[in-house]
Amino acid sequence: GAVVSQHPSRVICKSGTSVKIECRSLDFQATTMFWYRQFPKQSLMLMATSNEGSKATYEQGVEKDKFLINHASLTLSTLTVTSAHPEDSSFYICSAGTRNPYSNQPQHFGDGTRLSIL
Amino acid sequence: KNEVEQSPQNLTAQEGEFITINCSYSVGISALHWLQQHPGGGIVSLFMLSSGKKKHGRLIATINIQEKHSSLHITASHPRDSAVYICAGNFGNEKLTFGTGTRLTIIP
Numbered sequence: 001g002a003v004v005s006q007h008p009s010r011v012i013c014k015s016g017t018s019v020k021i022e023c024r025s026l027d028f029q030a031t032t033m034f035w036y037r038q039f040p041k042q043s044l045m046l047m048a049t050s051n052e053g054s055k056a057t058y059e060q061g062v063e064k065d066k067f068l069i070n071h072a073s074l075t076l077s078t079l080t081v082t083s084a085h086p087e088d089s090s091f092y093i094c095s096a097g098t099r100n101p102y103s104n105q106p107q108h109f110g111d112g113t114r115l116s117i118l
Numbered sequence: 119k120n121e122v123e124q125s126p127q128n129l130t131a132q133e134g135e136f137i138t139i140n141c142s143y144s145v146g147i148s149a150l151h152w153l154q155q156h157p158g159g160g161i162v163s164l165f166m167l168s169s170g171k172k173k174h175g176r177l178i179a180t181i182n183i184q185e186k187h188s189s190l191h192i193t194a195s196h197p198r199d200s201a202v203y204i205c206a207g208n209f210g211n212e213k214l215t216f217g218t219g220t221r222l223t224i225i226p
Binding site: 032034043046049091095106108109110111112 | 160161163213217
């Protein structure tokens with residue numbers, strides 16, 4: 001089946017560091033990628049939707065200058081947490097889909113990145 | 119407002135038991151997804167359905183459009199089925215609206 005690879009799986013770094021997370025679709029072209037954040041024992045929260053070749057659409061309350069999203073190709077989207085602080089510590093997970101205007105398509109999820117800022 | 123509600127929040131059962139997790143949603147849903155999140159955090163898409171019933175191995179998902187309700191069933195449950203099961207819906211676009219999840223624990 002479709003596979004989405006997310007790297008790194010875990011990051012521990014000092015406050016002020018910028019951290020880049022990659023999300024790759026391995027065997028299909030992902031026209032749309034979604035970035036989520038999840039706090040412990042809570043549901044997934046959509047941060048932004050990225051479409052290949054265009055600017056990401058951010059959800060209300062998500063700082064676009066803090067969470068930079070790039071979707072430069074049909075197989076790769078990146079999320080960069082800039083100048084990360086302890087409150088940015090969380091589980092970040094991406095999903096990828098293929099846009100179809102006539103029907104919904106399954107989303108394929110990465111394994112997530114656990115970010116810990118010291 | 120697009121809403122997805124799940125029950126129960128937590129479910130503990132003995133190995134071999136038949137498991138049912140319920141999901142209700144508001145009007146306007148175009149597709150209903152069942153996802154499985156393992157303790158490590160990775161998420162697997164189990165089913166996407168808009169009508170009827172789907173089966174994969176020991177897992178069965180049903181949806182009743184009139185009642186705005188979906189169920190996920192697990193037959194002959196096994197400890198490896200222990201995970202968080204999440205119901206999510208598309209409401210006319212690509213974005214998913216998530217339920218709060220059901221934490222399932224199967225005891226050997």
